[in-house]
Amino acid sequence: MTPLSSTDLDAIRLSIQVAVAATLLSLPFGFAVAYLITFVRFRGKVVVEVLVNLPLTLPPVVVGYFLLLLLGRHGWLGSLLDLAGIRLIFTLKAAVIASAVVGFPLLVRSLRIGMEAIDPQLIHASRTLGARWHDTLLTVILPLSLPGLAAGSSLMFARSLGEFGATIIVAGNIPGITQTIxxxxYDYAASPSSDEMALTLCLVSVVISLIVLFMHEIMAKKMIRRD
Incomplete structure (x- = not known):
């Protein structure tokens, strides 16, 4: 196996950094959306569910292009950020946002499974004893949702680790800055003389993904045993 270069180590570091940041960024929003869909009755819930799951069905390149239109200098949000001196396109922040958007449905889905498995009588008992909705949320729903939260986080981390299409559109492929594994x-595969380096990075990606997926399976089994 060919030794890793400093550029390769940067790519590994940036991949893990992007995956961690995207997961942490999405956790509060994912929990809020999963709670809304699971426990709140309102019109248009189906529309919310469709929009949340849309990134799963769209090609990542399409997601990246929409983000480019939104966050670019001429996009409505990008233009406002540009006035504030904030630049996202072709930065590591853009890679984090792209990974967060693409992996968000997996996080919400796992959280929903965890929340739907909560015994409604526990929630009803909490409210009967006088607990307000936020007390019930913090003392009943959140603790019982932790396995789903952990499982969803591991899935999203793995998905973010392998994100390519949306990332290359909004963050580019800049070695040491936005170039992930x-x-x-992709760069190595485009060069016939760099097959060994491509294989080495593929093996590194496989090892990291296996570790994350093993953690996910452990969390999933804990959820099953709890049920």
Missing amino acids: PLAI
């Missing part, structure tokens, strides 16, 4: 592999 998939983008580095």
Whole structure:
């Protein structure tokens, strides 16, 4: 196996950094959306569910292009950020946002499964004893949702780790700045003389993904045993 270069190590570091940041960024929003869909009755819930799951059905390149239109200098949000001196496109922040958007449905789905498995009588008992909705949320729903939260986080981390299409559109492929493992592999695969380096990074990606997926399976089994 070919030794990793400093550029490869940067790609591994950036991949893990992007995956962690995207997961942490999405956690509060994912929990809020899962709670809204699971416990709140309102008109248009189906529309919310469709919009949340839309990134799963769209090609990542399409998601990236929409983000480019939104966050670019001429986009409605990007233009406002540009006035404030904030630049997102072709930065690591853009890679984090792209990974967060693409992996968000997986996080919400796992959280919903965890929340739907909560015994409604526990929630009813909490409210009967005088607990307000936020007390019930913090003392009943959140603790019982932790396995789903952990499982969803691991799935989203793994998905963010392998994100390519949306990332290359909004963040580019800049070595040491925005180049993650998939983008580095893409560069190596385009060169016939760099097959060994591409294979090395593929093996690194496989090892990291296996570790994350093993953690996910452990969380999933804990959820099943709890049920």
